Amino acid sequence: MLGQPLVGACLAGALLNPGPQWELWVLRIPLGVGALLQLLLTEPSLPAAQRPRDAATAGVVGASTAILALERLHPSVPVSTGGLLWVVLGTVAGLVSATIGGWMELGLRSRNLEGARRMESLAQEGRIGRMESTFWGGIARIMLRGASWSVAASVGGLAAASLVLPRAAHYLTGPRTGLLFAVLLGVALAAGYRTHVRASRRGLWWAGLGALTCFILLLRLGGSVP
Amino acid sequence: MTDRPLGPRPYRRSDFGRAASRVLYVQSLFTAERQQGPGFAFALVPFARRLFTSAEDRGRMLRRHLGFFGTHPLLAGYVLGIVARLEERRAHGEAIAEERIEQVKRAVASPLAALGDPLFWVTLRPLAGLVGIFGLLFIPMAEGEGPDLRVLICPLLALLTYNAVALPHRFVGVARGYAAADEPGRLLRSLHLAEWKLVLERASAFAFGGLVMLTLAALKPSVAGGTAYAATVFAPLGVSALLAVLVLERRPGRGVEIALLAVALALMLPVRG
Numbered sequence: 001m002l003g004q005p006l007v008g009a010c011l012a013g014a015l016l017n018p019g020p021q022w023e024l025w026v027l028r029i030p031l032g033v034g035a036l037l038q039l040l041l042t043e044p045s046l047p048a049a050q051r052p053r054d055a056a057t058a059g060v061v062g063a064s065t066a067i068l069a070l071e072r073l074h075p076s077v078p079v080s081t082g083g084l085l086w087v088v089l090g091t092v093a094g095l096v097s098a099t100i101g102g103w104m105e106l107g108l109r110s111r112n113l114e115g116a117r118r119m120e121s122l123a124q125e126g127r128i129g130r131m132e133s134t135f136w137g138g139i140a141r142i143m144l145r146g147a148s149w150s151v152a153a154s155v156g157g158l159a160a161a162s163l164v165l166p167r168a169a170h171y172l173t174g175p176r177t178g179l180l181f182a183v184l185l186g187v188a189l190a191a192g193y194r195t196h197v198r199a200s201r202r203g204l205w206w207a208g209l210g211a212l213t214c215f216i217l218l219l220r221l222g223g224s225v226p
Numbered sequence: 227m228t229d230r231p232l233g234p235r236p237y238r239r240s241d242f243g244r245a246a247s248r249v250l251y252v253q254s255l256f257t258a259e260r261q262q263g264p265g266f267a268f269a270l271v272p273f274a275r276r277l278f279t280s281a282e283d284r285g286r287m288l289r290r291h292l293g294f295f296g297t298h299p300l301l302a303g304y305v306l307g308i309v310a311r312l313e314e315r316r317a318h319g320e321a322i323a324e325e326r327i328e329q330v331k332r333a334v335a336s337p338l339a340a341l342g343d344p345l346f347w348v349t350l351r352p353l354a355g356l357v358g359i360f361g362l363l364f365i366p367m368a369e370g371e372g373p374d375l376r377v378l379i380c381p382l383l384a385l386l387t388y389n390a391v392a393l394p395h396r397f398v399g400v401a402r403g404y405a406a407a408d409e410p411g412r413l414l415r416s417l418h419l420a421e422w423k424l425v426l427e428r429a430s431a432f433a434f435g436g437l438v439m440l441t442l443a444a445l446k447p448s449v450a451g452g453t454a455y456a457a458t459v460f461a462p463l464g465v466s467a468l469l470a471v472l473v474l475e476r477r478p479g480r481g482v483e484i485a486l487l488a489v490a491l492a493l494m495l496p497v498r499g
Contacts, residue, residue: 007381027374126281186466196434200427210435
């Protein structure tokens with residue numbers, strides 16, 4: 001469950017601290033990145049039928065890239081839309097990272113195959129302790145790969161943003177950033193629709209009921225949402 | 227040649243605890259050929275240590291379980307408990323063939339996978355994420371000074387939702403499987419996995435409907451910014467959502483590519499201001 005993009009992004013936001021002046025943004029941007037990635041990277045098909053995606057590190061990479069880019073690039077990329085640009089940047093970084101990370105997972109599986117064969121030969125020799133160590137080694141390899149990929153992809157994302165954003169600063173106006181965010185949100189909601197509504201029986205009916213309930217609640221509460 | 231030891235010892239409560247904690251890693255060393263086989267054998271080690279005194283016997287038992295094994299990882303504990311019981315009886319001298327244990331293992335693992343994957347991967351995990359996002363829209367954000375606690379509350383909501391359903395299976399799976407080794411069919415029925423799926427599926431659709439309404443309400447202030455500004459928010463949102471639904475219908479599982487393509491196209495659009 002720690003592999004959920006929302007959880008990873010929020011953890012990265014809570015742990016990264018570029019300075020007290022950024023505290024509010026550092027906590028808000030990961031929420032936006034995490035929520036968008038959560039909807040975009042959740043698929044209704046069974047894991048075996050899914051494309052290989054590393055959703056576990058995507059949230060961490062997206063949030064880290066966004067926060068680090070905000071701290072380093074804000075003087076050269078002045079935008080009037082608050083943290084929206086950094087949310088878009090983090091989400092794109094997370095999506096790219098999930099795709100490349102997914103390919104890397106395929107390589108990990110061949111290492112796993114070697115590990116499994118080694119476990120078998122050790123079991124045959126009755127060396128159970130060594131067999132267990134091989135398994136623990138496999139777990140450590142997965143964790144190390146995830147951690148190193150998170151760091152490498154975040155640094156890569158920051159480097160790419162440092163190259164592109166200052167040159168495109170004049171182009172990234174407030175309305176354009178708003179448009180990019182709206183488009184990403186639209187696709188995220190479409191992906192969410194497929195996962196939560198389309199995949200379930202009478203899903204549309206239940207979704208309508210949920211929307212109506214929320215609408216009534218909003219009217220009763222004065223229509224304010226955070 | 228049988229695995230019959232000199233004197234098999236009875237399992238202890240701690241063995242079940244150790245095995246249950248090891249089932250958490252059943253998916254590690256996952257391969258297409260063996261799937262969770264290595265993880266399953268690793269989780270069986272505490273039982274093998276209790277049953278056999280010689281390393282060769284332990285190795286022989288574990289080697290049989292290093293082959294193909296595939297079920298839903300959250301429910302692997304039930305299969306592990308059943309296998310531990312059968313191995314115990316075999317070690318005590320009952321005429322249970324290796325093939326029989328393998329047959330039972332596969333007979334229980336397959337329906338657990340068939341029921342568990344749609345419940346946990348397809349329904350519960352997305353729902354848990356959705357509940358986390360809900361927290362983002364429902365909990366008021368910090369104004370001015372003070373930390374925005376949503377960064378902690380939202381993931382916590384997601385974790386709690388998922389684990390409220392999943393964790394009990396992790397904890398009691400091995401012990402329940404062991405107790406119900408003679409009646410695996412009854413065990414499967416008692417888990418009510420299909421019923422859980424139906425309820426969570428509806429909750430998921432209900433929550434998504436609410437999320438869409440809350441998102442639209444959150445974007446409402448942009449309407450106050452003027453028609454032109456509202457058009458730059460609502461029009462692209464609606465158009466991209468509609469197009470993405472249509473494309474996903476034809477090319478399922480391509481959400482990432484569609485999102486990246488949509489961003490690239492949006493960058494090319496002429497925007498005033």
